[in-house]
Amino acid sequence: KKQQKQIQYFLREKAERKHKQQILHDDRIPKFLERHLPFVRRMTRNLDQLVIVSSFASPPLKTGLIDRFLVLTELENLHAVVCLNKSDLAGSRKEVEKIAKIYADIGYDTAVTSAKKKEGIDALYTLLKNKRSAFAGHSGVGKSSLLNAINPELRIQVEEVSTTTNKGRHTTTKIRIYTLDKHTEVLDLPGIKILDFIDIHYTEARFYYPEFEEYAEYCKFRDCIHLSETDCAVKNAVEEGKISVLRYNSYCNFIESLK
The missing domain is CATH 1.10.40.50 (Probable gtpase engc; domain 3)
Known part of the structure; x- marks a missing residue:
């Protein structure tokens, strides 16, 4: 039974x-309907994985946002990586381990990083290597800084976090594609617009x-x-x-x- x-x-x-x-x-989906689908849906055939980048502070950690991105990856049968950045700004190491364990226990690849202190960068690169990935997350969580840490030659402009709103300023306004090595490519997605709706x-x-x-x-x-x-x-x-x-x-x- x-x-x-x-x-x-x-x-x-x-x-x-x-x-x-x-x-x-x-x-054969009608073009008028295609226009209304989030652009990540139109890219999934060409992506190996979605890397959901969040930060422990500045801007503050929002696990609910991580979870919505994960719903999108489950809906699309797309491999997901949870990247928890700015671990150096977390309240304690215990907090870092607690959040990372939640997602690792479910079965998601999880990377704890600090772009500023160059911690966890090699582990993240290992998850990206030989794949076509997309970085998604709030502005200011450190997507550009992580890419610069992996490959300093990229010299990507880094957005600042507003001291009044504690949110990042959108320096990425359209999809940008970065080549980390001959077989590794990353698409940097603007802000959180790919969550305009989940149908x-x-x-x-x-x-x-x-x-x-x-x-x-x-x-x-x-x-x-x-x-x-x-x-x-x-x-x-x-x-x-x-x-x-x-x-x-x-x-x-x-x-x-x-x-």
């Missing part, structure tokens, strides 16, 4: 993802948080969305510390934004 429920859950998830992929990636129904959101899969099959209701339902195995897993509270709260906020 357990195996049967697990198979039903995975089949339903895969079927819905496949249907969404067919709609978004059909070569999924709020009841589908649960399928894009992979750590839910292990527990969702045991929920009382087949269509449980893990909010207010009784006997929800996912909520129980959160209470037991098996699923990150930060990730679950992010999921709840994400659902509200989709309604």
Whole structure:
């Protein structure tokens, strides 16, 4: 019975993802609809991975934003790398390790870096090597600084963080492509515009948080969305510390934004 429920859950998830992929990636998609799709959707055929860059401070860490980018990579079946930059500005090493562990435990490649102190740069480069990647994240998180740290010959203009808003100023206003070596290329995406919308129904959101899969099959209701339902195995897993509270709260906020 357990195996049967697990198979039903995975089949339903895969079927819905496949249907969404067919709609978004059909070569015959009407041009008027194509114009309204986020540009990252139109690039995914040519990308190996999306590198989600965030910072521990200046601007402050926003795990909810990381999670929304991860939803996009799950939707697109695109490999994701979580890069946590400016580790030198974190409150403590414990904080750095806690956040990094959340994403590493789910299975995402995770890099902790400090472009300023040249820490974690080699590890990040290893994740980029021989791939075509796109850097995405808030302005000011250090995307350009990281690329300069990997290859100083790039000499990319670095945006400053406003002391009044604590946000970066947009020096990248269009997609820029940088060659790190003969087989490694990085696209620097402007700001966070690729999240202009995510076209999924709020009841589908649960399928894009992979750590839910292990527990969702045991929920009382087949269509449980893990909010207010009784006997929800996912909520129980959160209470037991098996699923990150930060990730679950992010999921709840994400659902509200989709309604």
